[in-house]
Amino acid sequence: MQILNRKTLLFKLLFVLVDIFLIHLGYLLAFFMKFGWTIPDENLTPYLNTWPGLTLSALSLFYFYKLYGGYRWRWGEVFASLVCVILFQAMAAMALSFLFRGFAFPRTVLLTAPLIQLVLLSLWRRAAWHLERRLQEAVRVIVVGQPHEAAALAEKLEAATDGAIRVAGLVVGADLQTGLSEYHDKADNYDKHCSTLAGWPVLGDVSGFNGCLDTVNPDKIFVCSSLSQEQKVEVVYACVDRDKKVLLVPDLYGIMLAQARLDQVDDVPVFTIGRLNIPEESLIIKRLMDIVLSMIAVIITAPLNILVAVAIKLETPGPVFYLQKRLTLQGKPFYLYKFRTMVVNAEQESGPVLATEKDPRITRVGRFLRGTRIDEIPQLLNVLKGDMSIVGPRPERPFFVNELIKDTPEYAYRMNVKSGITGLAQIAGRYSTSPENKLKYDLLYTKSYSLSRDLAILLQTVKVILMKDRAS
Incomplete structure (x- = not known):
């Protein structure tokens, strides 16, 4: 080593x-x-x-x-x-x-x-x-989690690193036979005789994790968020005993513990958990930065905005701007400004639906505007009005917010801060990143807010614009 x-x-x-x-x-x-x-x-x-x-x-x-x-x-x-x-x-x-x-x-x-x-x-x-x-030799890892989540994470680790990480096997959180049977009911790529999930060998369940570590001797262990607290403790203790590096995928409770401050009451150590919002003194500085940067950006992009407006009008009839109702701080509704990228009345028959990569409703000019993120420029006006911030969780439509809150009640916490044009979820995630993982990034941004973090996100956003598979 x-x-x-x-x-x-x-x-x-x-x-x-x-x-x-x-x-x-x-x-x-x-x-x-x-x-x-x-x-x-x-x-x-x-x-x-x-x-x-x-x-x-x-x-x-x-x-x-x-x-x-x-x-x-x-x-x-x-x-x-x-x-x-x-x-x-x-x-x-x-x-x-x-x-x-x-x-x-x-x-x-x-x-x-x-x-x-x-x-x-x-x-x-x-x-x-x-x-x-x-x-560099490939890093050999074990993924521990419930069958579906473990298989998905294993696939992401190998695909995202071009083989620099090799998954040696999976350890399922549930009882081995029960977990495999449940996966078998939902997946077509389960090999009943080889005991594999999506092509990776199943080494056992958490109760036999110590034996799996001794047999495989991996470089790192990834632990999924779906494991119970007792199972996570068992896995972490085993890794610490053998001096193995363990990486935890945080659940929402774990995110709440982020940035916790160590304190004590008499001789009792305690963690003070911060609130899920931005301090008032920081909000003043953040607002001043929003006004200055957005005014500069509006002036710089003015010639480009004129060219875009002409291109939109020449291709299809209809308005240059598209106004859509979104929710921001504390669920307050506002109308988001964007350059129109779809045909007029695109959702008249379908109702609210998310746009897909090859959506036929998107115009040729609109496809270019979306690919280069130019369609987002008018949101600078929303920032000047105070509806949005430059950096913050992306604003969502009321229909989708209600649906997401039904599935994940913690989704409401992301509206403890003002929505933004770009955010941590946009630079760290991809277009296909699940709503749950985007929510985790949004909450982590709120927990760890600082002016330097905002500036870092802005600089990273330039890189994201150059990459097609990043989150929008």
């Missing part, structure tokens, strides 16, 4: 050195394209003086977008992160050029350097992505 950690550390150090080298190589090549092989001293000297600032900003961005140790990501996610790094690094270069008056970055260099850097880093990172997968 120590040799493996040393190899991983050296590999990350190599990543850092090559990344920084290519960032600065991009700047130098841009200067060479502008001036030839002899860069004027009035340009070269300020560049060398500002080298530490450019290096620090680049390293910070690589770290923020999790590009060190992200070998489990799909390549599409790695590339989207690289685009964001280059975009914000270009802004950092312009800011440094403004702050240090002598730092002479010609406009041609500011424009060409990011393109060169993106090409160089993409080629290097693509090669390293394949190399790292060859050098």
Whole structure:
């Protein structure tokens, strides 16, 4: 294990050195394209003086977008992160050029350097992505949970990591025979003779978990949220005894314990559980940030909004904007503004239904607007009006809110904060993420709110826009 950690550390150090080298190589090549092989001293000297600032900003961005140790990501996610790094690094270069008056970055260099850097880093990172997968051994894991949930999580772990995680088997929470029989009644891919669920071997049930650990000796154990508290305790204690890393999928009760503060009454240790809302003093700062950022965004996107309005009117008759009733803080209704992406009266016959990926009601212009998230821009007006915040849980329609509350009463807690254009569920989830998992992210956002968290979500949202399979 120590040799493996040393190899991983050296590999990350190599990543850092090559990344920084290519960032600065991009700047130098841009200067060479502008001036030839002899860069004027009035340009070269300020560049060398500002080298530490450019290096620090680049390293910070690589770290923020999790590009060190992200070998489990799909390549599409790695590339989207690289685009964001280059975009914000270009802004950092312009800011440094403004702050240090002598730092002479010609406009041609500011424009060409990011393109060169993106090409160089993409080629290097693509090669390293394949190399790292060859050098890194797959992490062997056991998934513990009720049959359906355990099988679903196992499938997600292997698919989402491109095989960097290998599921050695499943441990079911219910009695082994009872659990398999229930799964068999609902699933077609159950092999009665091989005792497998969706292709993974069933190692046993929780009562025999100690034996499963000794037999398989996994690197990590994933525990699903559906297990009872007693079963979770049994699994965790067994993992701690054998010094095994255990990862718990939180249930809603576990989320309530997040950010709990350790306190004591006399000699009794207690946890103080915070409320599921944002402190009033933080709400003032959050509102000021909403107003400033949304006003800036409205001004910047004004030319684009005009082009979109013309495109919508040219393709289909009807209004440019689409108003839809949604619910925000404490269930207060408001009308959400969006660019119209569907034909007029799209739900006249069907009633309220969620749009699908290839929904025939979506126009050609609307499909492009949805794919690029441009249809969301008018919601900046909702932010200025105070209906929404820039960051917060996505507002939902009253019909769907009522249905979701019937199935999951805790869904009402997500309306303890004002709805937002983007949120934690949008950057951490995918389009196909279940409502239950999106709810968990929304509640976690409320429990761990901070201004820095909002800024981080905004920066991550840029990456999400570049990825088709992320949540909308």
